[in-house]
Amino acid sequence: MTTMLHVDASVRGTRSLSRRLGDAFREGWLAQVSAARVIHRDLAAAAPPFVDEAWIAACFTPADRRTDAMREVLAPSDELIAELEAAEVLVIATPMFNYGMPARLKAWIDQVVRVDRTFSFDLARGDWPLEPLLAGKILVLLTSAGEFGFGPGGVREHMNHLDPHVRVASGYLGVAETFHLGIEYQEFGDARHERSVADAMAGIPGLVAQVAATVRRGALGDGARRSA
Ligand SMILES: Cc1cc2nc3c(=O)[nH]c(=O)nc-3n(C[C@H](O)[C@H](O)[C@H](O)COP(=O)(O)O)c2cc1C
Known part of the structure; x- marks a missing residue:
């Protein structure tokens, strides 16, 4: 069983458009990968809560000393982390x-990147005290x-804080390898946009095959040990 x-x-x-890409990837994945399971987390249906003082206090209290109220505050984070832990992709x-990134996605990242759950913190490591606790996952980022012009060498590359941010944060989600496919020009609505949509949609089957092959190789360590 491979979980996405x-x-x-x-x-x-x-x-x-990003949903169109995600749906196409999921359909391709289910068609290509036997025994595939998909967990769908729709952040538009329900936005994760923002981190607040109560969340931080609960998070930094050792699990065996948390009050019922603290456990309640962390319940959404627990649920989202469980979904992440279950997934290879x-x-x-x-x-x-x-x-x-939109605030909903940032709120999701803030709920799942959590000390002693998805990363550890130890000053004995010197200037780089954080280390991920999860490993071997593949990230498919569809934007x-x-x-x-947000890609490498593009006219707006320096303004792109979306995929660089997600990539850096995903290191603390156990991501070992990232694939990215994106659509641009939506606001122009011209032929360039149509071509961008067509190119991205045409790239989905190849992306599915690439990710499936990576999972099948089991090349990403523990988290990707199950075969596609
Ligand atoms: C609040 C808001 C902010 C946006 N900011 C940007 C932006 O900074 N740069 C950009 O290229 N497009 C921006 N857009 C355009 C969206 O990225 C574009 O419409 C995209 O297709 C939306 O993705 P979706 O079709 O999956 O909803 C913005 C759109 C909205 C509604």
């Missing part, structure tokens, strides 16, 4: 908002942007 966690961050419903479908 599919996270959707767009609030645009059926108009959403993490698919994040997201729009670009203000050159970064949509209104403007263009």
Whole structure:
């Protein structure tokens, strides 16, 4: 059994381009991979709570000393982390908002990147005290942007705080390898946008095959040990 966690961050419903990419990836995945299980986390249906003082206090209290109230505060985080832990493949479908990720996706990341659950913290490690506790996962990042030129060498590469941010944070989600496919030009609605959509959709079957082959090789360590 191979488990895929599919996270959707767009609030645009059926108009959403990132959802279109995520749905196509999921359909391709289910067609290609035997015994595939998909967990769908729709951040538009319910946004994860923001981290607040009570959350931080609960998080930094040792598990065996937490009160019922603290356990309640951490319950959404526990649920989201359990979904992540179960998955070898993490698919994040997201729009670009203000050159970064939408608040719903950031709220999800803040709930799942958690000390002593997904990373450990030890000052004995010197200047790099954080280490991930999960390993071997594959991230498939599917994005949509209104403007263009956010990729390597592009005219807006320096303004792209979406996939660089997700990639850095995903190190603390146990991600060992990332694949990215994106649509651009949505706000222009011209031929360049149509080509961008067509190219991205055409790239999905190859991406599914690439990710399935990576999982099958079991090349990513413990988290990817089960075969596709
Ligand atoms: C609040 C908001 C902020 C946005 N910020 C940007 C941006 O900074 N850069 C950009 O290229 N597009 C931006 N866009 C356009 C979206 O990225 C684009 O519409 C994308 O297709 C949305 O993804 P979706 O179709 O999956 O919902 C923004 C759209 C909204 C609604």
